[in-house]
Amino acid sequence: DPNVSHRRRNRRGTSSSTSAGTLLQNHDRVREAFPSLDKVNNLNTGTYGIMPEPALAEFIEALSEWERFGVGTQGRHWGKTRAAREGLARLICAAPGDIALTGNATDGNNLALAGLTWQAGDEVITTNEEHEAINHPLLFMQEHRDIRLRRIEVSPDADVMLERCQAAWTPRTRMLMFSHVSCESGTRLPAAAMCSWARAHGVLSFVDGAQSLGAVSVNVNELGCDYFTSNAHKWLCGPKGTGFFYARPERMVELIPAHIGAGSLAVADLATGKVELQPDGRRFEFGTRAHMLFAGVASSLDWLEGLGWPNIYSHISFISSYLKAGILERSHLRLLTPVPYEQSAGLTTLVVVGHNSGDVSVDLRKEGRPRRIVVRVIPHYNAIRLSTAHYNSVQDVDEVLAALDEYA
Template sequence: MTDRRSFLQQASVGTLGLSLAPLLSSDPGSFQFPTSEGEAYWTELRKAFPLQDKRVYFNNGTFGPSPTPVLDTIKKQLDETNGTGEYGHTDKAREVLAAFVGVKTEELSLTHNTTEGINIVTWGLPLKSGDEVIVTLHEHVGNALPWLNRAKLHSIVLKPFEPGLTADENLSKIKALVTPKTKVIAIPHITCTTGLVLPIKEIAAWARSKSIFTAIDGAHGAGTFNLNLRELGCDFYATSCHKWMLGPNGTGFLYVRKELLDTLQAYQVGAYSDTGWDLYTNPPSMAAYVPTAHRYDYGSQSTPMYMGAAASAEFHSSVGKEKIEDRVKELSTLLFEGLSQFRQKLDLLTPAEASSRICMITFKPKNIGYKEFNTLGAKAGFRLRVVPESHLDAIRVSTHIYNSKAEVERFVEFVGETL
């Protein structure tokens, strides 16, 4: 279990190679990390979140509210940059985020959201007309549209499949779709529709043996799993900090395996993307791209927001990444098992296989419309998400560390009374 101090020490002498002062303020205001254990720990940790308690927030899959220490970091950085006029740099944030997911700093590009990272990969890969890309029928628009757009403009071929309910089934489905023309497997780590966890480590290892790129939509992966991208083995991984990492909106990052930096073409570039440029030569020249994933960054970036994102990574490490993964699974399992008793009244769309789910449970009421159920849920004080995507017409429930077992049990009781 990695605590805050060991995380920072590891960051400073391990992958980072320099000393970093903690981003979380040494004076964190009214919040102190709990020392209690068991359910009492999570009750105390809930006090870190200014999230209103007049309703139960079950929509972390869309947006994860930040805890006070993260908000304090953003406010402090805003005051500092606006007070000095020095808007700063994001180097420190990049270092912390890279260490958080177990990769080298030079493998991380700072983006504004998952979709931006996916677009960098979609357009940067060397694909030609007729090349095939495997996707699922359960893509978020942020992964679907970039690939659909490239298919429209460059005549690549998308091959979507309906995900199965087990890891083995999904690996087999992907293998069955592969042909000599298959160049990319572009799938989510966790589907936004049913919360299905795809076996990325196994898929990536098999794909690499076939010289097929793996481009992963990791919107729901960072902040749920005790994630190490090097161990996961994929080639590219795009994610956002504003969901399960509990960081600020407008922040995210893209992992590009170092060996593929010169394969993934940079098209949108700006300051620090290059090693030198000169408009006075004849012809005007640009020397080369920097030998890092920083080449994909472009334009001014918000130091306060990215420092807030890094602070969210520190918050997770202070609690313990493995501890958070276990808690997320615990709450989600409690919900899944609670809803399972109503199978005559609803269809559980999230897989029963424990390794194929982690943080979101999706179900479809049988005797009431999903929109009507959502309206009733809102009136009862539950913030849910409807899932019209993939023709599911269902309800999605996301649980994170600020939720409690009592809230899950109350929702299960509501479902039983409503359906």
């Protein structure tokens, strides 16, 4: 049994096959920036993160001033939108012009799918563990553009995934579209290997990083993807309704926006009729935009950068590994997420054997507990999903495991 060594490990230690990382230094000070944790054990960052108080204060100040004074602010906070673009681009090792600011990761999926020209019978390979952010646009494309979908089962193993990609490939395959980290099982897919396979077969590669960015290091150059999308409201703890879309420069200029407005055109000459799209991500940005939401993104990124991204990734690795070890010690819990951290991220999915996951979720958040425990239900597997973020602690994990012991 490959999990035996993990069941026998010291709860604060790590087996040789798992990168456990280390806790953030002065974590009590980090926790002070999230006072709601005194009342709620928030283990659902994978749905919505929570803003650190210093960033939230800056965001509220900027939003209040903008809504009170409008253009009377003289654009004092508009530079924060530029800072957010630069910060997001820096986080994925891209140029600021390579990204478009959006409302969420789903927007990015749609920008690429709608921006390409499709022929009836074109095919897209995707996986069996996708969020509606991928599934629903693809289903719509299947119905209204007559494309075909081929789904392959998720695995963290590169050789297995390449074999499955090859088995699903046909001469009509146009795109490989998948989540970097599955929102269901928490599996981290071998994205770089999959994108390399796609490139070798003349297939476009699209990586949805909603559950990876901010939890693990992401470098789009190393991934080799044509497109990447994510949000700022989960692991980046920014305002809700913020995200971005990345495309390689040569791919960005191929995309034709479905909607155009003030800002998306580099040339708009009424006299001659000449029109030219912006050469970069700005082609997808137009009209009145939510500048102050992205001011909040910039503030959250500043705060997180102050902790140091390597430190954040290491902390998430430690807490996730600690949680998995606790699950493996309990016969009434069944772990669905790969044990090695290199094959997962900040999401851990488990089954409470013999119990309905929805009922368990409701019970965990009920009043009367020392703190309400918030998790996510994964109906596909009758499972619950726990997110362990930079603000979560060993005590948070111990508390939820003790609550789950009530089901033993």
